[in-house]
Amino acid sequence: MPTAVIYHDTPIASTVEDLTDDPTVVAAESDADVRDHLADADIFVTNPNHWRDDFLDSLSAGTWIQSTSIGYDAFPVDEFADRDVTFTNAETLHDTVVSEHAFALMFALSRRLGPVLDNQRRRDWDRSVGAEMWLWEGTQMTVFGLGNIGESIARRARAFGFEVFGVKRTPSIYSGVLTGDRVVATEQFHELLPETDLLVLTVPLTDETHHAIDASVFSALPDSAVVVNVARGPVVDQDALLAALETGELRGAGLDVFEDEPLPRDSPLWERDDTVVTPHVGGRSEDFAIRFARLFLDNYRRWRDGESLANRIV
Amino acid sequence: MPTAVIYHDTPIASTVEDLTDDPTVVAAESDADVRDHLADADIFVTNPNHWRDDFLDSLSAGTWIQSTSIGYDAFPVDEFADRDVTFTNAETLHDTVVSEHAFALMFALSRRLGPVLDNQRRRDWDRSVGAEMWLWEGTQMTVFGLGNIGESIARRARAFGFEVFGVKRTPSIYSGVLTGDRVVATEQFHELLPETDLLVLTVPLTDETHHAIDASVFSALPDSAVVVNVARGPVVDQDALLAALETGELRGAGLDVFEDEPLPRDSPLWERDDTVVTPHVGGRSEDFAIRFARLFLDNYRRWRDGESLANRIV
Structure with missing residues (x-):
């Protein structure tokens, strides 16, 4: 046996x-x-x-x-x-779970669930937080990596009225829900950034994608943009991410993965009001x-x- | 002038x-x-x-x-x-915002964002909470009230792989995304409950819908079911809801509206681990x-x- x-x-x-x-x-x-x-x-x-x-x-x-x-x-x-x-x-096991987790992160940010749940713990009925919430409908989502998970997110995002664009190493082999001009090669990624409201990271970690999301990406995104990472921590230059959050060059980040895991207790990412930190449970x-x-x-x-x-x- | x-x-x-x-x-x-x-x-x-x-x-x-x-x-x-x-x-102003808020509540419950954000505040990397998360795909959502908001939620839910059913006072005038046998009259509402995993409330408050969601509904739902209310508080018999949560007859509740607003500080709904309480900001x-x-x-x-x-x- x-x-x-x-x-x-x-x-x-x-x-x-x-x-x-x-x-x-x-x-x-x-x-x-x-x-x-x-x-x-x-x-x-x-x-x-x-x-x-x-x-x-x-x-x-x-x-x-x-x-x-x-x-x-x-x-x-x-x-x-x-x-x-x-x-x-176990790729085929995870795509829908991770996709739902990505939506949990993006809605937690747009509906300000960090401060809202803090208020719940304090039994504080504070409607003023409503003025900080925003609507995703009609905004642009760029999915960096159109594998099974990215495709699963793109398909759901279209139902929410996002304008969905995707980045794929080889756009010619793409056969998903996005039309041709919505899928660009990695070399054109930066051209999408000035119009991107929500950048969702779903690429595998490779030599090419290591720190692909760096200071130049945060500069190119609008200050109102949000990043959600359900891929791998080192895809993002985490120091550059923190700097972008601190200077207001980025509005928020929903992060399930980090450069060092467990995320060190002294990381400033834990305590920010504009981050949602989950402990690499996107597939759970x-x-x-x-x-x-x-x-x-x-x-x-x-x-x-x-x-x-x-x-x-x- | x-x-x-x-x-x-x-x-x-x-x-x-x-x-x-x-x-x-x-x-x-x-x-x-x-x-x-x-x-x-x-x-x-x-x-x-x-x-x-x-x-x-x-x-x-x-x-x-x-x-x-x-x-x-x-x-x-x-x-x-x-x-x-x-x-x-201002009906036409709110449907997509409230719809996004409903998804925020349902994902906050399924991805256990209450405990997860508590852990974030404590800088505690605890992956064990992942074992309490669940997948919505393939489960049944019943939308109680197929007006603009209910329809908006149903349309999005289909992209997530929910089996979506809807309840409408007059099914014959329905003209949305759900096929005929997925839309039932109020009198058939209770027949849907044993198979319902997620009950989303989107009806206006009227004499007929006051306390429409009562102990008999919580009994008929599976113990693993979750309720999301973005309609009006008195549509739910809140004492019966609390009792159902306390006895485990209901798995969780995402609530934007309450029988008394502001929700009184002594309400047990505030401090439960299986509720997500937002202060009537679904339209904000x-x-x-x-x-x-x-x-x-x-x-x-x-x-x-x-x-x-x-x-x-x-």
Whole structure:
């Protein structure tokens, strides 16, 4: 019977065991547990936070790693390829959850839920905050990265009356809801910025997208613009973001991801009135474990039957 | 030159004066100001909070009252009709704003922004709250009241993958985005409840809708259901709502309106972890004054030219 080592902070291991006894599950509780069991395992289920580079030493050719996340910048996928290790992510699991989280962040900003919920805690009926709220309808949203998540956000945004534009590395392969002139190549991204009211970040983190959102972007955006990041922290130059918020060059930011995670306690991003900070939970939901377990077991059946795996990266 | 008395808590009077000197504006700062000037005015601009029933005594036939709100249950419209006083509301101003506010409330609940923003204030990176978040896609939304706001919400909800149903007093006159079998008459409302995950309230307050959402509704909904009220407080039996939250018969409530406003400081609704309380600001936005001023001046031109008024109730 194949063995899967599962190392995660949600009850995926027990959920899989509740559904099936094939594969055999080893629930790792620590890095040491992984080091003890990985060499004998056929499959390793984990996420980028739980990955340690020395785990590589225990991986033999033919091992399959299934990540619970979409972003895989923290995994050494080139090394996986060199060692004949298969790697799959969970892209198809996350797009609608992350998309709903992005809307939660943008509405939390436009309806000023930070101060409103502070008032709720103080039992303070203060309607004056209504004068700081704004309407999204008729404004321009630019989606930086038109993969599954970006497309999912663009589709929903059109129903809200946003003018939606998108940025894609290769616009010619785009086949989503946006019409041709609404999708531009990365080189034209800056041309969209002066008209952008809401910039939503949904690109994978790569060498090209690292700090793609820097001081020059914040300068080009209107002062009334807002940024929402549900991609990866290092896509944004966080010091430049903070400076733009402090000088009023940017109106607000809804952030689920950060350059350092956990976001350090001394980060000024925590206490600002114009930020909404969520702790990298854009992909989370109460039924995450069961939804992931089903995706994993579906892929496991393919793996056992020698079929090609879903969401395969290498 | 016609005279308009404007009595409101936002800078509508100065905004109108900035745009035109016709009509002459009297900016009332108090009930006493209104009593001093209303008898000589042609037009009275106000909202339900600022209305006092003794103002009726100062109104002469032909006076036009323009409310800044949609709901007009607080105005004695039958008395207006008897006295040949014209009354218009501002329905067309509010539907998209209120619709965006409804989505802010529903995403604040599903992404647990109450506890998340508490954690932000404490600089506490706690991802465990992710296990309490949920996905709306694929769930059933029932919109109680398919007027402009309800329709606006239904249209947006479809893009999020909700199964959307609607309740309308006269389904035969419905002509919106929902197909025929998705729109039911008030008498069939209770049949929808066992399958409803999210109940959104958008009906006007009338004798028929007063306490339409009562203990029997909370019993019929699944325990996992959530209620969002952007209509009027008394549509809900608030004691029954609280009881349903306390016993776990209801998962959460996003509330912009209440039976008594301001919501009394001793209301248990303030401090619950499963409520999001906003202070009746669903229709507010930073450009409210200018948007209302334009609507009012457009209606004023019609009034001067003897044309029929937009949003006329009596």
